Amino acid sequence: MAAREVPNIVISRLPLYLRALEFMQREGKQVVASRELAERLGVSSAQIRKDLSYFGEFGKQGSGYQVDHLILELKRILKVDREWDMALVGVGDLGRALVHYEGFKGKGFCISLLFDNNPEKIGAKINDLEIMDSRLISELIPKWGIKIAIIAVPPQEAQGVADELVKAGVLAILNYAPITLKVPKHVKVQYIDPVVHLQRMTYYIGGNN
Amino acid sequence: MAAREVPNIVISRLPLYLRALEFMQREGKQVVASRELAERLGVSSAQIRKDLSYFGEFGKQGSGYQVDHLILELKRILKVDREWDMALVGVGDLGRALVHYEGFKGKGFCISLLFDNNPEKIGAKINDLEIMDSRLISELIPKWGIKIAIIAVPPQEAQGVADELVKAGVLAILNYAPITLKVPKHVKVQYIDPVVHLQRMTYYIGGNN
Numbered sequence: 001m002a003a004r005e006v007p008n009i010v011i012s013r014l015p016l017y018l019r020a021l022e023f024m025q026r027e028g029k030q031v032v033a034s035r036e037l038a039e040r041l042g043v044s045s046a047q048i049r050k051d052l053s054y055f056g057e058f059g060k061q062g063s064g065y066q067v068d069h070l071i072l073e074l075k076r077i078l079k080v081d082r083e084w085d086m087a088l089v090g091v092g093d094l095g096r097a098l099v100h101y102e103g104f105k106g107k108g109f110c111i112s113l114l115f116d117n118n119p120e121k122i123g124a125k126i127n128d129l130e131i132m133d134s135r136l137i138s139e140l141i142p143k144w145g146i147k148i149a150i151i152a153v154p155p156q157e158a159q160g161v162a163d164e165l166v167k168a169g170v171l172a173i174l175n176y177a178p179i180t181l182k183v184p185k186h187v188k189v190q191y192i193d194p195v196v197h198l199q200r201m202t203y204y205i206g207g208n209n
Numbered sequence: 210m211a212a213r214e215v216p217n218i219v220i221s222r223l224p225l226y227l228r229a230l231e232f233m234q235r236e237g238k239q240v241v242a243s244r245e246l247a248e249r250l251g252v253s254s255a256q257i258r259k260d261l262s263y264f265g266e267f268g269k270q271g272s273g274y275q276v277d278h279l280i281l282e283l284k285r286i287l288k289v290d291r292e293w294d295m296a297l298v299g300v301g302d303l304g305r306a307l308v309h310y311e312g313f314k315g316k317g318f319c320i321s322l323l324f325d326n327n328p329e330k331i332g333a334k335i336n337d338l339e340i341m342d343s344r345l346i347s348e349l350i351p352k353w354g355i356k357i358a359i360i361a362v363p364p365q366e367a368q369g370v371a372d373e374l375v376k377a378g379v380l381a382i383l384n385y386a387p388i389t390l391k392v393p394k395h396v397k398v399q400y401i402d403p404v405v406h407l408q409r410m411t412y413y414i415g416g417n418n
Contacts, residue, residue, distance in 0.1 A: 008251045015408035023389055042217045079411040086407075094306035098403075102364055103387025107404040108411065147414050148407065155311055172410035174403060178312025180232055188413055190406035194307075194383060195316040197399035198295075198357065199224035201381035202288040202317065204397055205356050 010051045011078075016041055017048065018074040025067050033064040080108025087113040087146050087170070089161050090153035091121055091131050094176055098152060099126045111150070113140060117157075134161070141168035148172045155179045162189075219260045220287075225250055226257065227283040234276050242273040289317025296322040296355050296379070298370050299362035300330055300340050303385055307361060308335045320359070322349060326366075343370070350377035357381045364388045371398075 020040050024032055038045035052058050052070075055077055059065040075081040088095055088111050099111055116122060117134040124131050132140060141149070149170045153161050158177035165173060172188045175181055181189050229249050233241055247254035261267050261279075264286055268274040284290040297304055297320050308320055325331060326343040333340050341349060350358070358379045362370050367386035374382060381397045384390055390398050 011412050012251075012409050014412075015405040018408065019402070019405060042221075077412065078408045079414065080408055084407075084411060092306065093302045093309070097301065097303035097306060100302070101387070101403070103402065103404055107408070109404065109407055148410070150403075171414050172407070174406055174410075178310070188410040190409055192401060192403060192406065193228070193312065194310070194359075194401060195312055195318065196224040196228060197383055197401065198293075198318050198381070199227065199287045199289055199316070200221050200399055201357070201383075201397040202293060203220050203223075203286065205288065205380050 006054045010054060013043075013047075013051055014074055014078055017051075018071065018078065021067055021071050021074070025071060029067050031064045032067055032070075034059070037065075075108070078108075082108065083110050084108055084148050085110055085112035085144060085146050087111075087115060087137070087141055087144075087149040087165070089115045089134060089137070089149060089151055089165070090157075091116040091126065092152065092154075095152040096126060098150060099129065109148070113144060113146060134164070137161075137164045138168045141165070141170060146170065148174070150174045150176070151181075152176045215263045219263060222252070222256075222260055223283055223287055226260075227280065227287065230276055230280050230283070234280060238276050240273045241276055241279075243268070246274075284317070287317075291317065292319050293317055293357050294319055294321035294353060294355050296320075296324060296346070296350055296353075296358040296374070298324045298343060298346070298358060298360055298374070299366075300325040300335065301361065301363075304361040305335060307359060308338065318357070322353060322355060343373070346370075346373045347377045350374070350379060355379065357383070359383045359385070360390075361385045 017037065020037060034045040034048045038048050055073070058070050058073060086109055088098055091114050099114065104110060114126065114129050114131045115134045115137055116131050121131050122133045147170060149165045151158050151161055151173060155177045158175060158179050159181060162173060162181045162183055166183055166187050171186065173181065173183065174190050174192065176192045183189055226246065229246055243254040243257045247257050267279050267282060295318055297307055300323050308323070313319060323335065323338050323340045324343045324346055325340050330340050331342045356379060358374045360367050360370055360382060364386045367384065367388050368390060371382060371390045371392055375392055375396050380395065382390065382392065383399050383401065385401045392398055
């Protein structure tokens with residue numbers, strides 16, 4: 001099955017299904033109906049069935065999905081049945097928080113290279129990882145074969161860092177800076193944008209503050 | 210129009226429309242077709258038209274939307290045509306990064322109260338904001354009338370903090386800790402989860418790392 005055949009919007013929903021299923025797995029659930037998964041996620045069960053149907057048959061009509069099996073299959077489809085090394089650029093407050101973040105464990109990701117352009121930080125260590133000079137991005141990223149990078153620099157530096165990362169062979173960027181990045185079509189960018197999440201909640205708050 | 214009538218999933222998409230429109234506004238665009246907005250966002254133009262139709266008529270058939278007008282309307286609908294004070298709990302690396310975050314400006318949000326339970330931090334100031342003792346959550350949050358809080362504490366403390374915030378009258382929580390919070394039905398929670406965003410990109414990366 002060629003990757004191109006699955007709409008981006010379907011791929012974007014699979015991590016949400018995976019997260020909900022892993023939560024159910026921790027609760028001890030072994031089988032789940034698409035309707036139940038749908039209720040947790042606030043989507044329709046028809047959508048879940050249709051999304052999953054791009055990748056084959058995962059459950060018998062009426063008997064629900066095997067939670068463990070579906071988790072393994074989603075991890076395989078999303079290619080997080082392995083661990084991806086990532087480069088982090090910008091070791092300020094946010095960067096340090098990300099190095100210590102406990103949420104990457106077991107989810108397919110590991111921060112393996114740190115970069116900063118501040119001479120006072122270069123050479124220092126966090127969690128046994130040495131902070132490298134950002135000027136070495138073009139050398140170290142290809143050497144390590146790293147394809148994923150996290151940008152945690154100030155907004156005015158983010159585009160320059162993105163350009164460097166793309167030249168070094170990075171194919172996926174998680175951007176924490178509040179700006180929209182321009183990258184070539186073959187590079188994926190995702191944004192961590194707390195504003196979008198906050199704006200999803202204010203609608204429901206009554207009154208004028 | 211009662212809030213209940215609009216599906217959650219529709220509300221969850223409005224901030225994405227708003228963000229794309231604000232980006233187009235900065236590019237100098239005055240009118241946009243739903244098809245163009247749809248292409249930017251990777252959704253269908255029918256969906257955008259249907260989502261917006263819950264709130265009235267925003268464009269004439271075939272002539273597109275006035276960018277400035279639609280931005281104002283979306284801000285009004287999402288109640289971000291004002292500025293919401295927020296409380297931030299947990300002033301570690303991440304918390305400090307959030308206090309300095311430039312992306313809240315002009316988007317409807319402002320961090321106005323800081324809490325931490327570390328005696329060495331209490332009383333210190335960041336950006337002219339004094340860090341308050343977390344034990345004062347139940348007193349200061351109602352006093353300030355704060356309805357939105359950000360949780361940036363370690364995962365093992367997050368549920369306890371959420372319970373305190375809910376008791377103090379908070380109605381919306383943005384949670385950075387990698388755990389699922391249990392809250393009453395009247396409280397909204399959104400998660401900042403870098404893993405979901407990373408897993409949306411790995412699918413597209415060829416090879417085995």
